[in-house]
Amino acid sequence: PEQIAAFEARIGAGEKIESGDWMPAAYRHQLIRMISQHAHSEVVGMLPEGAWITRAPTLQRKMILIAKVQDEAGHGQYLYHAAETLGATREEMLDALLSGKAKYSSIFNYPTLTWADIGMIGWLVDGAAIKNQTMLAGCSYGPYSRAMVRICSEETFHHKQGKEMVVAYAQGTPAQREMAQDALNRWWWPALMMLGPSDKDSPNTPQLMRWGVKLKTNDEVRQEFINEHAPELIEAGLTIPDPELHQDAQGNWIHGPINWDEFWAVVKGHGQMNRARLEARNKAHDDGAWVREALNAYEARRVAQAAD
């Protein structure tokens, strides 16, 4: 209890907690859960976008998309490292992902069906992620906070590219416009939902806020996201698929009711792509087993020879 008080005082004073510092088991546990989920999201998130590298409409867009997906792999790496500073091992975390025990962001269980989805994911999904990550960049755990700063700056670049794409298509040929609008129709609600359940259904939030892991509630972050994106989407000439959306007296954009049943159905595995995503990750892992064994054998032999 004394230790907890001291710990909470440090956080209250805005200090960062570092890897070797004492921390409550629940704090460690929650952070491992959050950071590894976040890492898994980066890795699984490579799939819906990666599928379009081979279908990009120009060589330039192809290069940009490869670079983006490559960044996501990099983010996965930093985040696994950040979780390792808390004592989790990469293997444990991967096992939890592959067995379906660990979660990843449910947004990646939606399918990418047209090229405009690549732009829309950059604009809305990365846009939502940035809101969350900007908040987490201020979180109390040093390694996570620093990973977030680095990731945020790259995500901001992806967000900008995504927005540029969608804006261009919204002003493009009728077929491109239609593709952009359709992408918005399919991604708007999932993007709102990806910021997490409404505060009243988010039991962990108060504890996480007290420990400085989260600095804002889900609904607050969601409001920031809508306030930024709604006017820009409208400005681009697109129609947001929410007839009840309006601005209130304070200038906040107020959304209509969110279909949380769909959210929970997707979380529980009933999205169109849940099974395919996990199968793809498992297949990559299984098919790569002999490669990893060969690397280890080669490395072990090299070390042994060096010791001779």
Add this chain to the structure above:
Amino acid sequence: PEQIAAFEARIGAGEKIESGDWMPAAYRHQLIRMISQHAHSEVVGMLPEGAWITRAPTLQRKMILIAKVQDEAGHGQYLYHAAETLGATREEMLDALLSGKAKYSSIFNYPTLTWADIGMIGWLVDGAAIKNQTMLAGCSYGPYSRAMVRICSEETFHHKQGKEMVVAYAQGTPAQREMAQDALNRWWWPALMMLGPSDKDSPNTPQLMRWGVKLKTNDEVRQEFINEHAPELIEAGLTIPDPELHQDAQGNWIHGPINWDEFWAVVKGHGQMNRARLEARNKAHDDGAWVREALNAYEARRVAQAAD
């Protein structure tokens, strides 16, 4: 020697040899080789055409193509049965195909690159096959001769469909015309070559003719094929890719020199698709092993239960 004389006399009198009849070992051996090669050709021949079922431009064409490939599987079946009457087993024959020991028609090692290839294969490849099969329908071995009669009537139908397609495309949009001409450019020479090496390089022919297995030489059959197809192709508005092609005083269409080096290279495995074809057959066979085991186990149990 007495038996051989009697055997050759029967053939000379136009009698058919049947499964239980005495025959020289070399006759049996040559027939097994020819019939099983022919069966393999039907089975491997399903691959280049089958690949276009999923790419056919209309539902009607898709149905017709499925029916055609299905016929080829059926031809494979009759022919394996015909070879079995000579004491070969389906397993031995399949093993010889899968290991690369047995040959199949080299024409199927060329790739199908556009939809017009489907028409051109029907017109030229089936057209060449029919010339050969019509001849074989008169061959001295009864089961082979009867299989050929049945196969020929189906092939004639495919040939007609193929011709109709190509003629339509040759009169279609510029893109269709170009596709049809390109298909002719790629299939003309392979179709000539598929009728076998020139007589002077075909050492088996005299013996096979004496035994009534072949009734015409390769060059004779090739001449029949060209005489029928050259004027029809020209009539369709297409250009045969042989600048030396001309009609002689007897009305025979005389072709320019055939690149037999290419023929032998493809036979020896250097065609674009040799490896892919054998891999596809081997994969189907390997992937199907558990299914065949299950069928046998189920059947054995059923028989045992019936005996109880």
Add this chain to the structure above:
Amino acid sequence: MSLTEQQKTALIARLTALADDEIILSHRDSEWTGHAPILEEDIALANIAQDEIGHALMYLGLRSELDGSEPNQLTFFRGAREYTNTQLVELPKGDWAFTMLRQYLYDAYEALWLDAARASSYAPLAEVAQKAVREEKFHLQHTALWVERLGLGTPESHRRMQDALNVLWGYTTQLFVPTAGEETLIAAGITPDPAAVKTRWESLVRPHLERSGLSIPQGEGVTVSRQHHSEDLLYLLTEMQSTAREYAGAKVW
């Protein structure tokens, strides 16, 4: 009978859903051509694929009478977002157990739907159903036997069948989700009530699966509308439509 505008719209949606299932499933079956475990099955599955395309043309023909649409235009120039097939039929072909079990579950559904549709108050549908139901029952016989043979064959074939059932079962729910406005069709006796077809379907397939040594999984199935698709449909359509779209100006094929 003459249809109301509302009935016409609803019937178009139902016919398109029926056709789309056939087109997509037939594509998956065709992927086996030349690659089946025994030559006899190359023939049998090609036969099924052919009949499915025939049925698709039949449903789209009925639709064409209602709205003048062109079957090949609908087939080759709609994108993934416009197709209304179930996710069941768009799943990749999988192994032979997966293919045979999916085909069985689907054939049982289609045979029973067509059986009920023979009593349709809309004569053109009743007529074609009468004809198609025979083919469908023949498919069903073939695939039902495969389910039994693989379910009871070897431990490996049983395991593969059970794995396939664990994946497929939940997706069957979507076959029975009503299409837009379907209640007006059911009320007028134009098309069968999916709920009634489902009852008959369950009492047909459940005992057969159990007799074949398989356990039917628990849990909710996929109940989303037929507008929702996976990326697999996109890949399928890219391939299926490639020739038609490359030569979009062609008048004759």
Add this chain to the structure above:
Amino acid sequence: MSLTEQQKTALIARLTALADDEIILSHRDSEWTGHAPILEEDIALANIAQDEIGHALMYLGLRSELDGSEPNQLTFFRGAREYTNTQLVELPKGDWAFTMLRQYLYDAYEALWLDAARASSYAPLAEVAQKAVREEKFHLQHTALWVERLGLGTPESHRRMQDALNVLWGYTTQLFVPTAGEETLIAAGITPDPAAVKTRWESLVRPHLERSGLSIPQGEGVTVSRQHHSEDLLYLLTEMQSTAREYAGAKVW
């Protein structure tokens, strides 16, 4: 220097062949994105794929200066019969051994070609070669190490590498088959002599493969021209060109 018409035509053919190899190989590499055996290799292979597209743009940029052609038009609107890549790069991606070995064999070729092209009498080519050769040598280092690690790793990794080499070796011959009219380019010092590049290539890769425990197969290689393709290229292009062709009227991407 200013090029004769004959040289110009020949140089266009050579530049297109170089670009086509890069475009197709990069596609095969991209197929691994999200599916590599370790996350670090998702990153490394993405890096290689990116550089390859950069090189394709570089070669097509040089071509554009000669004939005003548009790189994306060439990439997304030519069919399989017009592509001039080698069969080596269009073969399906295979396993990790196949991918790494193909990449190694190709990187060695491209690095040596570029190295020689730095001395080109055609300044625009010499300039870009100078820049690209550094990237290519970095790829080569990476893939050479993989060849060694897998060749010497475990019995399984060694078997897979040897299987891959048995397939791939014959296809490498085509990399060195001269393109149409190339002799006029060689004579004028505009592009390297493929025969000379081949000699250097053999003396680089043969010892490395042998050091990695692999035996180099005997027999003739593929010597047909770059106009000949397998069905694999068709499937690849259908996928690669699907978006561009579906929205063929689009001006801005």
